Amino acid sequence: MPTKEEEEKGVVSGEFPLTPIRTQRVEIRNTPPKLLDLLTPWECEKVMTASDVSHYGAVVLGREHIQRHWGLDWTALNRGTQVAVTIRDVETRTDHNLLLGKTLEDVFLLHNNWLKDFVFRRNLKEGDTIGMYWNRTSSSICFSVLKRATGMRME
Secondary structure (H helix, E strand, O other), X not given: OOOHHHHHHHHHHOXXXXXXXXXXXXXXXXXXXXXXXXXXXXXXEEEXXXXXXXXOOEXXXXXXXXXXXXXXXXXXXXXXXXXXXXXXXXXXXXXXXXXXXXXXXXXXXXXXXXXXXXXXXXXXXXXXXXXXXXXXXXXXXXXXXXXXXXXXXXX
16 A cells, blocks of 8 residues: 555655555454353254244244354345255254245244154254254255253263
């Protein structure tokens, strides 16, 4: 970058090439993402409610469950548009395509085959605890059943 004096001399003499200044958009986060613990990476843990495993067909996630640093299309979500997300079941090593939407009350709904792909296939029940985290490498949400309602730990 030239000094103010060099810039003024160049403009007066006509020798100084004027070039536009480049701008760069930077995202400023209020809170930094948690460090990923490789033994327990679950950024989000949720105990399944009756509505999460019912015919309603969606799991309800609060603001505390969806992390701001997850690589989601936040502009679309804030406009009320549903976004496609890949959910990777780490135990069965299967990928599932679901939709994530945000309501006016800042509640997130993960749906579109939630019942078939997770509730029925993984036999989820009220009281089971699931875990999720964002995988930056695959740009997907990793999913696991952490605890069954009976208190047995999943291995």
